[in-house]
Amino acid sequence: MSPAVDSAPLRLVPPPVRLRHEDLRAEVRAFLAEERAAGAFTPRCDAWLSGWDEDFARKLGARGWLGMTIPPEYGGQGRSALERYVVTEELLAAGAPVAAPWIADRQTAPGLLRYGTEAQRQRILPGIARGEWYVGLGLSEPDAGSDLASVRTRARPVDGGWRLTGTKVWTSGAHRANGLVVLVRTGESEEDRHRGLTQFIVELPNDGVEIRPIPILTGEHHFNEMVFDEAFVPEDMVLGEVGNGWEQVTAELAFERSGPERFLSTFALLVALVRRLQELGDGVGPVGHARLGGLLARVWTLRQLSIAVASALAAGEAPAVAAALVKDVGTRFEAEVAEAARLLVEVEPDVESSAELPRLLAEAVLHAPGFTLRGGTNEVLRGIVARGLGVR
Amino acid sequence: MSQESSEHLEALREVARAIFSDHATAEAVDAAAAGPGWSPELWARLDEAGLTRLSLPESRGGGGGELADAAEVLRIAGEFAAPVPLAETALVGGWLFAAAGWPLPDGPITAASGALDLEPDGEAWRVAGRLARVPWAGVAEQVAVLVPGADGDRVVCLGADAVKVTAGRNLAGEPRDDLTVEATVPADRVAAAEGSWAAELALRAALGRTLLIAGAAERALAATTRFVGEREQFGRAIARFQAVQQQLAELAGEVAAITGAAEAATQVVAEDGVTSSAGRFAVAAAKTQASAAAAALARIAHQLHGAIGFTWEHTLRHTTTRLWAWRDEDGNEHAWGRELAARALEQDADSLWALLTATS
Numbered sequence: 110m111s112p113a114v115d116s117a118p119l120r121l122v123p124p125p126v127r128l129r130h131e132d133l134r135a136e137v138r139a140f141l142a143e144e145r146a147a148g149a150f151t152p153r154c155d156a157w158l159s160g161w162d163e164d165f166a167r168k169l170g171a172r173g174w175l176g177m178t179i180p181p182e183y184g185g186q187g188r189s190a191l192e193r194y195v196v197t198e199e200l201l202a203a204g205a206p207v208a209a210p211w212i213a214d215r216q217t218a219p220g221l222l223r224y225g226t227e228a229q230r231q232r233i234l235p236g237i238a239r240g241e242w243y244v245g246l247g248l249s250e251p252d253a254g255s256d257l258a259s260v261r262t263r264a265r266p267v268d269g270g271w272r273l274t275g276t277k278v279w280t281s282g283a284h285r286a287n288g289l290v291v292l293v294r295t296g297e298s299e300e301d302r303h304r305g306l307t308q309f310i311v312e313l314p315n316d317g318v319e320i321r322p323i324p325i326l327t328g329e330h331h332f333n334e335m336v337f338d339e340a341f342v343p344e345d346m347v348l349g350e351v352g353n354g355w356e357q358v359t360a361e362l363a364f365e366r367s368g369p370e371r372f373l374s375t376f377a378l379l380v381a382l383v384r385r386l387q388e389l390g391d392g393v394g395p396v397g398h399a400r401l402g403g404l405l406a407r408v409w410t411l412r413q414l415s416i417a418v419a420s421a422l423a424a425g426e427a428p429a430v431a432a433a434l435v436k437d438v439g440t441r442f443e444a445e446v447a448e449a450a451r452l453l454v455e456v457e458p459d460v461e462s463s464a465e466l467p468r469l470l471a472e473a474v475l476h477a478p479g480f481t482l483r484g485g486t487n488e489v490l491r492g493i494v495a496r497g498l499g500v501r
Numbered sequence: 502m503s504q505e506s507s508e509h510l511e512a513l514r515e516v517a518r519a520i521f522s523d524h525a526t527a528e529a530v531d532a533a534a535a536g537p538g539w540s541p542e543l544w545a546r547l548d549e550a551g552l553t554r555l556s557l558p559e560s561r562g563g564g565g566g567e568l569a570d571a572a573e574v575l576r577i578a579g580e581f582a583a584p585v586p587l588a589e590t591a592l593v594g595g596w597l598f599a600a601a602g603w604p605l606p607d608g609p610i611t612a613a614s615g616a617l618d619l620e621p622d623g624e625a626w627r628v629a630g631r632l633a634r635v636p637w638a639g640v641a642e643q644v645a646v647l648v649p650g651a652d653g654d655r656v657v658c659l660g661a662d663a664v665k666v667t668a669g670r671n672l673a674g675e676p677r678d679d680l681t682v683e684a685t686v687p688a689d690r691v692a693a694a695e696g697s698w699a700a701e702l703a704l705r706a707a708l709g710r711t712l713l714i715a716g717a718a719e720r721a722l723a724a725t726t727r728f729v730g731e732r733e734q735f736g737r738a739i740a741r742f743q744a745v746q747q748q749l750a751e752l753a754g755e756v757a758a759i760t761g762a763a764e765a766a767t768q769v770v771a772e773d774g775v776t777s778s779a780g781r782f783a784v785a786a787a788k789t790q791a792s793a794a795a796a797a798l799a800r801i802a803h804q805l806h807g808a809i810g811f812t813w814e815h816t817l818r819h820t821t822t823r824l825w826a827w828r829d830e831d832g833n834e835h836a837w838g839r840e841l842a843a844r845a846l847e848q849d850a851d852s853l854w855a856l857l858t859a860t861s
Contacts, residue, residue: 128861401846406790409860410762
């Protein structure tokens with residue numbers, strides 16, 4: 110029995126691209142080296158979640174490394190998406206504290222450029238480019254995680270705007286943000302839950318918004334619950350069209366899913382591991398070297414895939430399957446680095462350690478559950494892949 | 502990639518696919534394994550179409566074209582489990598022949614690296630020794646052997662008359678023959694080798710094997726996707742079950758990793774050269790990735806095919822036996838992984854990221 114599979118196989122990933130921009134890369138590296146030497150930051154795992162540093166954000170903004178793809182008339186650099194990619198991968202690989210400007214730069218700026226009014230762009234984009242305007246995303250709710258379309262936070266129209274009521278959870282940085290972008294139900298649709306959703310920009314502080322911490326298992330405060338109680342949002346802070354929220358959010362997700370933060374969260378640990386293996390010298394042995402090599406092959410490969418996806422996105426394509434695959438494989442790799450490290454060098458994780466390896470290992474192990482949950486659980490992403498393969 | 506070059510590759514793919522579809526059928530693959538180990542018919546069709554010596558200089562009897570062209574055809578050969586020594590002729594043996602300054606013979610060739618005794622004997626050389634598991638050696642008209650030497654490496658060209666073949670097969674039934682050599686070889690069949698050729702030979706073999714694995718990986722995914730969409734149990738296609746969808750997606754992830762790495766490595770090698778700093782790292786990374794992922798590919802493909810995929814009757818075995826064989830040929834994931842580790846460990850740990858960006 111021979112299945113007739115003679116037609117060309119499905120192309121899963123866009124073709125490879127070799128990034129140039131070596132001058133830009135060198136500039137970012139020089140800056141990072143100076144900052145490290147000056148003690149301005151220490152490399153961390155998961156720094157794009159936990160490394161909140163507003164001074165650092167402003168330094169990036171001052172160098173034109175935030176809002177890079179925002180047009181100059183809004184305070185940006187008018188540079189290409191791939192140039193932005195080069196900068197972000199350098200920052201992430203260095204474990205630099207980029208949490209504060211990260212989400213605004215990654216998806217709110219593109220969202221405003223795509224759907225925002227002129228007034229909204231003038232009001233918000235310059236601050237994003239300067240590294241001074243930080244955002245929190247109001248998406249998940251207690252009863253709406255993977256099933257985002259089932260959100261129940263409502264907005265009712267009032268004179269001059271809307272009043273929002275409901276609860277959002279898992280909003281990173283909300284307690285320090287200048288504004289929120291919130292997905293809210295504005296319409297009634299029995300047949301299609303995806304209709305009747307709207308995005309709002311909620312500037313903070315807002316009398317009707319109470320923000321409470323949701324500490325993670327380490328006790329760290331990055332995430333928040335936001336309770337909206339008739340919170341007023343003026344009409345001119347609707348983002349895009351009323352009722353178009355689902356399509357707008359889905360477009361943002363494409364930017365969120367496939368970037369280098371999906372496999373570089375534990376790169377600082379990999380560097381520390383290499384350093385320790387060098388110290389151990391012959392004590393490591395061939396199997397240990399082989400294990401390290403496996404990690405290196407994987408990270409090299411993931412970078413190729415991620416760049417290929419970024420290039421396709423920059424060309425206006427929508428490689429949803431490839432992006433989902435990169436995130437699935439990449440986030441599992443991030444946890445694998447920690448497992449390899451603890452076995453190769455017999456180190457115990459210790460959050461308090463002044464030595465880099467025990468501390469970075471602790472950060473990686475304790476944060477690992479989040480890698481495969483955030484930005485779409487890996488199970489949901491595999492469903493997207495299955496759909497792309499035509500079996501769902 | 503330019504419009505022109507992607508159109509060219511698309512045309513090449515179509516020609517190659519048509520030949521493999523017609524002549525690398527399941528029956529042909531089985532007939533080769535049960536018989537001579539290869540399909541002369543398939544070889545002749547590929548040869549006619551100029552697909553057996555791509556990337557080799559025309560001035561030496563090669564087919565011209567670029568490495569990217571040879572890579573495309575190899576990948577498709579892997580997909581079709583094609584029983585012909587394509588990697589050995591174009592990428593590996595053919596390269597060594599051309600490097601040694603010899604015209605390419607007609608017909609399939611292969612190459613090996615190994616310690617043979619070379620003694621000058623007047624105008625000739627006496628050659629003696631054994632070489633184990635040389636791919637397609639019994640099928641090849643000529644074998645080029647890179648022989649290491651304290652006074653410099655050499656390349657020896659051995660014809661069928663100079664070797665005694667002890668037939669061997671890999672898990673997929675492809676010839677992996679032991680050669681016993683005890684012959685006198687004319688001086689013009691022994692050439693001095695440059696110091697870099699041993700490494701280049703190993704890298705080319707690894708790249709070729711990676712491309713074959715990439716094609717087999719794509720076949721594993723296509724066949725499994727098709728099967729789960731057709732096989733019904735509990736009143737529906739088994740593709741409807743989340744357990745199946747999740748595993749299929751995991752399979753796709755490994756296929757994406759292998760094909761992405763293979764394509765990226767091919768591009769780096771084509772632009773920078775096989776033995777360049779970037780080329781060496783890229784090939785090592787791609788072969789490590791390909792060998793490491795083969796286990797999951799074969800496991801998931803078999804699991805989702807159920808019992809029928811485990812039979813002789815079904816052709817899944819053409820793909821999975823190759824994955825199991827090829828992952829251990831030309832350096833497995835530990836051998837090439839150690840190369841990557843050595844690169845990382847020989848420089849400052851803080852330069853690890855720079856190493857990754859410089860080698861792609």
